[in-house]
Amino acid sequence: MNTNSSPTPELAVSAHGLVKTFGDLRAVDGVDLEVRRGEVFGVLGPNGAGKTTMLQMLATLLSMDGGSAEIFGVDVKRHPHVVRQLVGVTGQYASVDENLTGRENLWLFGRLLGLPSRKAKETAEELLGNFGLEEAGDKPISQFSGGMRRRLDLAASLIARPPLIFLDEPTTGLDPRTRGQMWETIRALVAQGCTVLLTTQYLDEADQLADRIAVIDHGVKVAEGTSDQLKSQVGSSTLQLRLLDPAQTSQAVDVVRRVVGDEPVLTPEAGGINVPLPDANRAADVLIGLREQELLITSATVQKPTLDEVFMALTGHAAEDKSDTHDPRDTEKEPVR
Amino acid sequence: MTLLSTTVDETVSATTLAGVQDLPARPSVADTVSQTMTLAWRAIKKMQRNFEQLFDVTIQPLLFTAMFAGIFGGAISGNVKAYLPTIITGLIGQTVLTACVATGVQMREDMDKGVFDRFKSLPIARIAPLAGPMVADMLRYLIASVLTFATGFAMGYRPGGGFFGVLAAIVLAVFAGWSLAWIFAWFGTIGRSAQGVQGISLMVMFPLTFLSNAFVPTDTMPGWLRAFADVNPVSHVISAIRDLANDGNVTAQVGWAVLGLAIVVAIFAPLAVRSYSRKM
Numbered sequence: 001m002n003t004n005s006s007p008t009p010e011l012a013v014s015a016h017g018l019v020k021t022f023g024d025l026r027a028v029d030g031v032d033l034e035v036r037r038g039e040v041f042g043v044l045g046p047n048g049a050g051k052t053t054m055l056q057m058l059a060t061l062l063s064m065d066g067g068s069a070e071i072f073g074v075d076v077k078r079h080p081h082v083v084r085q086l087v088g089v090t091g092q093y094a095s096v097d098e099n100l101t102g103r104e105n106l107w108l109f110g111r112l113l114g115l116p117s118r119k120a121k122e123t124a125e126e127l128l129g130n131f132g133l134e135e136a137g138d139k140p141i142s143q144f145s146g147g148m149r150r151r152l153d154l155a156a157s158l159i160a161r162p163p164l165i166f167l168d169e170p171t172t173g174l175d176p177r178t179r180g181q182m183w184e185t186i187r188a189l190v191a192q193g194c195t196v197l198l199t200t201q202y203l204d205e206a207d208q209l210a211d212r213i214a215v216i217d218h219g220v221k222v223a224e225g226t227s228d229q230l231k232s233q234v235g236s237s238t239l240q241l242r243l244l245d246p247a248q249t250s251q252a253v254d255v256v257r258r259v260v261g262d263e264p265v266l267t268p269e270a271g272g273i274n275v276p277l278p279d280a281n282r283a284a285d286v287l288i289g290l291r292e293q294e295l296l297i298t299s300a301t302v303q304k305p306t307l308d309e310v311f312m313a314l315t316g317h318a319a320e321d322k323s324d325t326h327d328p329r330d331t332e333k334e335p336v337r
Numbered sequence: 338m339t340l341l342s343t344t345v346d347e348t349v350s351a352t353t354l355a356g357v358q359d360l361p362a363r364p365s366v367a368d369t370v371s372q373t374m375t376l377a378w379r380a381i382k383k384m385q386r387n388f389e390q391l392f393d394v395t396i397q398p399l400l401f402t403a404m405f406a407g408i409f410g411g412a413i414s415g416n417v418k419a420y421l422p423t424i425i426t427g428l429i430g431q432t433v434l435t436a437c438v439a440t441g442v443q444m445r446e447d448m449d450k451g452v453f454d455r456f457k458s459l460p461i462a463r464i465a466p467l468a469g470p471m472v473a474d475m476l477r478y479l480i481a482s483v484l485t486f487a488t489g490f491a492m493g494y495r496p497g498g499g500f501f502g503v504l505a506a507i508v509l510a511v512f513a514g515w516s517l518a519w520i521f522a523w524f525g526t527i528g529r530s531a532q533g534v535q536g537i538s539l540m541v542m543f544p545l546t547f548l549s550n551a552f553v554p555t556d557t558m559p560g561w562l563r564a565f566a567d568v569n570p571v572s573h574v575i576s577a578i579r580d581l582a583n584d585g586n587v588t589a590q591v592g593w594a595v596l597g598l599a600i601v602v603a604i605f606a607p608l609a610v611r612s613y614s615r616k617m
Contacts, residue, residue: 012353037354061457072351074360082349082360084460095451095458099383111375112461114368140386156455163353193354 012037012072012164012195013058019066020053020219027053029219030067037072037163040186040196042210044203046311050219051199052092055166058197059089071164088157092169095153096141102128102152103137106159113160127155131185147178154185165189167198171205183208203310207231215314222314231305232278233313238303239283243271244296255289265312276313277302369462376456376469381476393439394481398432402488405552413553418493422583425489425496426506427551430575432481433514434546438538440474441521445534448525463614467526471518478514482507486582498585506582509594513574516598517545519605526613545571570597 013035020028028050035041043051056062058069060080069076071083096105103124110120128134131151136144144152150170157165170186171179186209190196200206206213207227215223215230223230243252249271256264256275260282265274275286283302290297348359364372384390406424410417447453447470456466486496486503496503521538528534548565549555549572555563566572577594580586 059458061454072353074349074351079349079362081363081460082351084458085360086351086353087458089455089458091451091454093451095453095455097379097452098450099386100379104382108375108379109455109459112372112456112459112465114371160460163355195354 010037011035011070012039013041013069013197015054015058015067015069017067018054018057018064018069020050020057020062021065026219028057031216031219031221033058033069033214033221035195035197037195038190038193039211040190040198040209042206042213043197043199043216044201044206044213044310045199045216046201049216051216052168053219054216055089055168055197055199059087059166060084061089085160086162086164088160088162088165090150090154090157090165090167090170092172096149096156098141101138101140102133102144102148105141105152106156109156110159115159123159127158131155132181147174147181150174150178150182151185154182158189163193164195164197167196169199169201172201179205203305215310217311217315230310230314233310236305237277237280238305239275239277239286240267240299240301240303241273241275241286241290241297242299243273244298246271248295249273251293252290252295255293255295256286259285259289271298276305364460364462369465372461372465373468373472376465377472378469380470380473384473384476390439390443391477391480394432394436394477395484397435398428398481398484399488401432402428402485403492406489406492409552421489421492421494422496422579424552425485425494426579426582427549427575429482429485429506429510429578430513430549430551430571431546432485433478433510434517434542434571436474436477436481437514437518437521438535438542439477440470440518441523441525441528441538442531442535444470444522444525445528446531449531464610467522467610467613471515471522474518475511475515478511479507481514482510496582498582502581502583502585505587506578509574509577509581509591513594513598516602517571519602519609523605523609523612526609545569549575551575570594570601573597 011034013033015031015033018028018031018033019026031050031054033041033043033054043054045051053062057064058071058076060076060083064077071086074082074086076083096102097108100108106124106127107117107120110123111117115123124137125134128137131154133148133152133155136148141149141152154167154170167186171182174182183205186196186198196209198206198209210227212224212226213230214221223233241252243249249266252273253264253266256262256273260275260277262276264276266272267274275283277283277286280302283300287297287300347362349362351358351360402425405428406417406420409424410420414420414423444467453466486494486507489496496506498506520541521534524534524537524541528537544565548562549569550566551571555566555572558566573590573594574597576590577588580588580590
């Protein structure tokens with residue numbers, strides 16, 4: 001109506017100094033976040049970094065212990081009911097009703113969102129179709145696969161066509177094929193004009209989907225920027241070397257320094273050296289350099305940067321993980337609960 | 338303008354890509370009722386699909402009625418048939434109260450499920466996910482009361498209040514169930530686990546049932562027990578049910594029962610809603 005009430009109307013999310021404490025733990029410790037309308041914003045971090053907690057505060061599911069937030073210019077603390085009308089939330093674990101079928105679930109949520117019964121039925125059909133669930137529509141949720149649940153959950157978040165969607169680790173635990181489908185769905189949403197705030201443990205997911213990324217560690221934002229900006233801090237890929245003779249490590253490090261002009265990271269295994277590369281083609285230069293010095297290797301692989309390396313580069317410590325690994329390659333090898 | 342609408346709190350403006358939207362600041366009463374009924378539908382579907390949830394209001398009335406009438410009948414009233422007007426009406430109170438405990442326990446179980454996270458995130462009245470199952474459970478109290486009367490009838494009970502007396506008694510029993518369930522709904526919202534809720538609820542349910550006139554006249558109780566039994570809202574409900582079913586009279590007891598139940602609701606409904614919203 002006027003610009004006085006929302007000083008930054010171009011923002012979908014504007015949060016300042018968000019704090020959430022659980023006892024002694026400061027799960028979210030003064031995070032600022034600005035998400036522009038129409039963009040996909042990724043929050044990247046390991047398990048326990050505070051991503052979900054932050055999202056839950058923004059979605060009115062948890063109270064804030066400090067700071068303030070606005071969603072499309074609406075204060076989250078003062079007007080939670082309005083914020084809930086603007087945000088669709090899809091959680092890490094599917095939040096649909098186990099006792100109902102897919103169709104009944106979507107009808108139920110449609111009714112709760114104020115659609116008349118017939119319209120709720122139509123919307124349910126339409127969403128089942130869009131998400132490839134029409135055949136499973138009459139099955140109880142207990143017979144759904146993990147991927148189907150996730151899709152139904154996302155469908156349920158879209159019933160009211162909210163302008164902002166929160167996706168909390170949308171593909172954690174999904175097999176690569178389902179993961180790809182989920183990504184397509186998210187891209188389609190953005191094409192329709194949705195703003196998306198997603199959390200993820202996977203750099204490649206943020207890379208694929210997000211326009212901008214914030215990296216969160218121990219409740220604190222450690223970096224923010226486009227995927228390219230973040231990667232340039234770690235190099236676009238990594239050359240993983242293993243020396244035949246670990247005693248030659250320091251000589252090999254000298255070679256790397258000379259060729260790449262950057263400090264390599266030593267892995268705990270004997271003779272392991274990780275070399276950040278601005279360009280994958282530089283791997284050959286490093287190998288030639290080693291050969292000239294007659295330093296023998298047992299293996300050499302070029303890898304894209306992992307979240308661990310981004311973390312190493314940004315925080316100087318490894319991403320501590322409480323439960324499973326967050327290397328995306330692991331998930332691809334071993335699909336799914 | 339925006340300032341005005343936010344202070345009045347009727348609508349709030351949001352500036353999305355689609356333009357400025359004026360959105361209601363809180364759910365209307367009509368919305369709240371519709372959301373409650375939708376969630377009652379969900380609870381009834383759930384009952385249909387988990388039929389064992391209905392055991393306490395189907396098997397138990399049949400079993401308990403036959404059992405209690407047989408055990409106490411001779412001792413208290415001389416013979417089983419003479420005891421029926423007392424025990425059938427008393428058992429309705431007892432069975433409905435047991436069903437209330439299940440209301441609280443199931444609510445606790447339900448709240449731990451993922452779907453409640455979604456209810457929290459939806460723009461719906463905060464009370465609806467609590468009120469929906471409360472409405473649906475009235476069906477359980479209805480089944481319990483009807484079956485208890487039916488079992489009594491099969492055993493030779495002929496209520497003096499006739500059809501309408503019994504009907505009025507059933508309506509009162511269902512209302513009593515809904516009111517008393519708020520106590521257990523509150524336990525459901527404060528308990529840490531379903532087992533914990535079950536534990537506290539049984540501890541409260543047993544004195545409420547047995548320290549009443551459900552099974553025996555209160556005048557044989559020692560003074561302090563009698564004092565409690567006489568103010569126990571469950572006693573008043575059972576007396577009122579007796580007056581309605583056995584005599585067909587709308588007596589002062591009916592008034593006391595309704596008043597007592599209203600007080601229970603006035604105390605426990607706000608407590609339940611408050612601790613529930615805090616969890617939301």
